[in-house]
Amino acid sequence: xxxxxxxxxxxxxxxxxxxxxxxxxxxxxxxxxxxxxQELGKRPQLIIDIRSNVGEKKDQRIAVTLNKTxxxxxxxxxxxxxxxxxxxxxxxxxxxxxGNLIFGKGTKLSxxx
Amino acid sequence: xxxxxxxxxxxxxxxxxxxxxxxxxxxxxxxxxWYQQTPGQGLQFLFEYFSETQRNKGNFPGRFSGRQFSNSRxxxxxxxxxxxxxxxxxCASSLRNGYGYTFGSGTRLTVV
Numbered sequence: 001x002x003x004x005x006x007x008x009x010x011x012x013x014x015x016x017x018x019x020x021x022x023x024x025x026x027x028x029x030x031x032x033x034x035x036x037x038q039e040l041g042k043r044p045q046l047i048i049d050i051r052s053n054v055g056e057k058k059d060q061r062i063a064v065t066l067n068k069t070x071x072x073x074x075x076x077x078x079x080x081x082x083x084x085x086x087x088x089x090x091x092x093x094x095x096x097x098x099g100n101l102i103f104g105k106g107t108k109l110s111x112x113x
Numbered sequence: 114x115x116x117x118x119x120x121x122x123x124x125x126x127x128x129x130x131x132x133x134x135x136x137x138x139x140x141x142x143x144x145x146x147w148y149q150q151t152p153g154q155g156l157q158f159l160f161e162y163f164s165e166t167q168r169n170k171g172n173f174p175g176r177f178s179g180r181q182f183s184n185s186r187x188x189x190x191x192x193x194x195x196x197x198x199x200x201x202x203x204c205a206s207s208l209r210n211g212y213g214y215t216f217g218s219g220t221r222l223t224v225v
Binding site for chain 1: 209211
């Protein structure tokens with residue numbers, strides 16, 4: 001089955017800097033890669049996703065890139081703000097009836113003012 | 114529209130007891146998945162239901178079970194609770210398995 005590795009486990013940046021979180025996946029059939037943000041005591045919320053037919057997707061200050069050949073994808077946050085502080089999870093699935101969403105172990109991002 | 118609703122929000126149980134958690138998905142969502150979240154292990158997949166059928170199951174012991182009703186509401190049950198079952202249990206619903214999950218707020222289970 002699918003296995004998703006996520007790095008780093010913790011990341012501390014200064015406000016205004018960029019943050020990058022990287023994930024690798026094992027199942028070449030995976031075709032959907034979402035990112036979730038979980039603030040302390042709250043539910044995970046989908047912030048951006050990408051499908052395997054697209055190499056990059058942007059939404060304001062966040063972007064995701066996908067390298068299917070290397071089986072890795074990354075989350076980029078630019079101009080970080082204190083409210084970006086949270087745990088970020090990457091995930092992967094092949095989307096079929098047997099394709100469950102498998103998550104990485106998370107990255108705790110701290111943005112220092 | 115209403116989000117994913119999980120009840121109860123908090124539970125304290127004693128070792129050996131059993132517990133039932135409930136999840137009401139977003140209206141129209143037929144896929145419901147359950148995850149166990151612990152600090153060290155992240156989000157671990159328990160099982161997924163679609164149209165009252167369990168299609169997938171994660172690597173958890175048989176003490177963990179679930180079901181889905183005709184209105185797509187789902188329940189999960191844990192029997193013979195162990196201290197290690199203490200966790201946040203999250204359910205997520207979607208139109209299609211794996212895509213665009215919306216999570217509930219979770220049930221925080223503490224086993225003492």
